[in-house]
Amino acid sequence: xxxxxxxxxxxxxxNQNGSISVRDLSVQFDVTADCIRKDLKALENGGFxxxxxxxxxxxxxxxxxxxxxxxxxxxxxxxxxxxxxxxxLIQSGETIFLDASTTNLMLAQLLVHTSLKLIVVSxxxxxLETLTPNPALDVVGTGGMMNSSINGFLGIEAARSIQxxxxxxxxxxxxxxxxxxxxxTTLGAxxxxxxxxxLKACRHKYIMMDHSKFDSNECYKFxxxxxxxxxxxxxxxLPELKKLIEAEGVKII
Numbered sequence: 001x002x003x004x005x006x007x008x009x010x011x012x013x014x015n016q017n018g019s020i021s022v023r024d025l026s027v028q029f030d031v032t033a034d035c036i037r038k039d040l041k042a043l044e045n046g047g048f049x050x051x052x053x054x055x056x057x058x059x060x061x062x063x064x065x066x067x068x069x070x071x072x073x074x075x076x077x078x079x080x081x082x083x084x085x086x087x088x089l090i091q092s093g094e095t096i097f098l099d100a101s102t103t104n105l106m107l108a109q110l111l112v113h114t115s116l117k118l119i120v121v122s123x124x125x126x127x128l129e130t131l132t133p134n135p136a137l138d139v140v141g142t143g144g145m146m147n148s149s150i151n152g153f154l155g156i157e158a159a160r161s162i163q164x165x166x167x168x169x170x171x172x173x174x175x176x177x178x179x180x181x182x183x184x185t186t187l188g189a190x191x192x193x194x195x196x197x198x199l200k201a202c203r204h205k206y207i208m209m210d211h212s213k214f215d216s217n218e219c220y221k222f223x224x225x226x227x228x229x230x231x232x233x234x235x236x237x238l239p240e241l242k243k244l245i246e247a248e249g250v251k252i253i
Contacts, residue, residue, distance in 0.1 A: 012117070014057075019057045019212035040055075119138040130173065162197045173208055179217070183221040191222075207231045208232050231245065231253065
């Protein structure tokens with residue numbers, strides 16, 4: 001395969017998955033890691049992607065424009081695996097918070113078929129609608145400023161509503177880890193404010209993050225790793241990053 005063909009294939013994979021790793025590309029195209037790094041550098045110079053630790057993500061302009069409905073179709077198997085792990089952490093009688101996240105929507109789709117008796121609070125309408133058919137679940141929406149991109153509520157009013165609760169467990173979506181200071185990131189301040197408020201109200205705090213997010217990073221830092229208890233994921237990060245995460249006292253589930 002010529003260099004131009006390989007780089008075009010890399011762009012296609014990136015558009016499909018949102019992120020890519022040097023290791024996976026090296027195996028797929030049967031070339032060295034150094035060769036892939038040169039490809040990624042050339043594509044970054046062309047504005048097609050942003051290089052990250054161990055791989056690359058879509059350029060910021062493209063990522064910010066993606067709607068929630070599009071993200072539902074990305075890494076579905078991985079999100080389902082994460083949701084299966086998360087549901088095992090929940091005990092009957094608890095009050096839990098599920099923030100606006102396509103992975104949490106997968107979790108809701110599992111919870112609605114369990115016999116667990118729970119109070120579930122969420123700021124995402126799709127999660128609330130998914131859980132409502134199960135009478136064992138007391139389902140509560142946060143209210144607040146409607147945000148069409150997540151089909152739910154964000155902002156000060158949502159945060160005020162969340163402050164009234166004490167949660168046994170909270171499950172949070174995340175756009176990536178800023179590895180310069182090991183902070184958790186999301187797309188913007190409004191979503192970040194809602195996450196920060198809910199984190200403070202939870203006794204046990206979990207980040208729901210598929211493996212592609214380990215190589216991603218977004219614009220707003222909403223928490224440090226030492227603010228959470230564990231990352232629930234489908235695949236462990238590279239050993240170097242795993243060591244840094246665990247050094248912060250965070251479990252990888």
